[in-house]
Amino acid sequence: MEDKNQGSESKPTKAITRRSFIRGAGLSTAGSVLLTTNALAFAHKEQLVTGEEYGPEAMTIKMKVNGMMKSLSVEPRTTLASALRDHLELTGTKVVCDRGSCSACTVYLDGKPVNACMMSAFDVGDKEITTIEGIAQNGELHPVQQAFIEHDASQCGYCTPGMIMSCVHLVENNTDPNLEDVKNATRGNLCRCGTYPNVFKATLAAAKKTI
Template structure:
């Protein structure tokens, strides 16, 4: 069977994959529980779409290669680097950004713990660290130090606030256990 320009069908016809672009295309992203229609070039990353047309600047673009985790968001509850995903590939999956963690003007408990334990230095990596730690606590309400270190291991913090992050999450888990 020869495959050219798509998969060969049983009747000898070729199924061609749709070609998208190079012109901008309309998409809808489900961000923080809300449908957000926008038009993007097919090469636009999720991070760029969130920060640009949607004005959600919490996810930071640092390395733009998925190596530092400053752009961390949740995609259907999974922690992902938003700079490594094209916006047009997201489809109907649910995106949660740092802006979506707080509710009714109240910070998320992880955000409060970061403040209380001085886990914020320059703040560039903080949103990504908060997203990873909140995801960890959603999976495991009482993580130990090793599990916290594993959860934040992909984050690059130039200020070295890692020990404060671990302390913050351990203290939060202890509070929840009381």
């Protein structure tokens, strides 16, 4: 997973995850290798150039995700959320409303939170994507992630990755957030379980403040 060799394709993870186990790891891994190897042969076509038309069939594009350059075969109608989940197997990003209303699909585009469900994979270009999988560093949870565990800030879990993305962005860009700042940061993140009070507590705790 930690393939730092940018420019080459990264290998699909070999670790057995709950998801790969359920789906049948062998088949999905073989498919990914075939796809990415094929992509290398057309490496020169992987960057979109202005004044040109692409698609509608799938083509191989490059995308920098969590610090690694990935190649993937997508159509212009493939959303970024689908590209991450279905093509790169980064299923931490959730799709719930699929209309930009709930922000479960929040990822960073050049460091700014966006809804991956409401943009095309072709929109990414040379910008860098960060997903929930890229928040923990060197096996260590981000303080916000740790605080979510300690403050029980997750119930059913569907909103949690997007919620954490919003809260991490806040504490990384505001060294002294107050409750109103946390509310503002999470205004787009819908939690059907209503676990907002614990989300606020966890985020302020991670920023070393208490309510």
